[in-house]
Amino acid sequence: MDHLKRISINPNICHGKACIKGTRIMVSIILDNLAEGVPKEEILQNYPSLQQEDIQAALEYAALLAKEEAVAMIEA
Secondary structure, three states: OHHHHHEEOOOOOHHHOOEEOOOOOEHHHHHHHHHOOOOHHHHHHHOOOOOHHHHHHHHHHHHHHHHHOOOOOOOO
């Protein structure tokens, strides 16, 4: 969980959304890309200020949130 030090939440940056520290790249952007099947290498290419550890930090942050909140999944 050391990667979580790479996450920043500041109400004055990106409306307080979790971002990679020192950037305005929101964790949700990284997760959306991964969910769409975009390879990590392509994400790093599209966002040159990111590092591999930032992607890992986003995943760790999401895992932590998933443990804390129940999400209702409604099937049609």
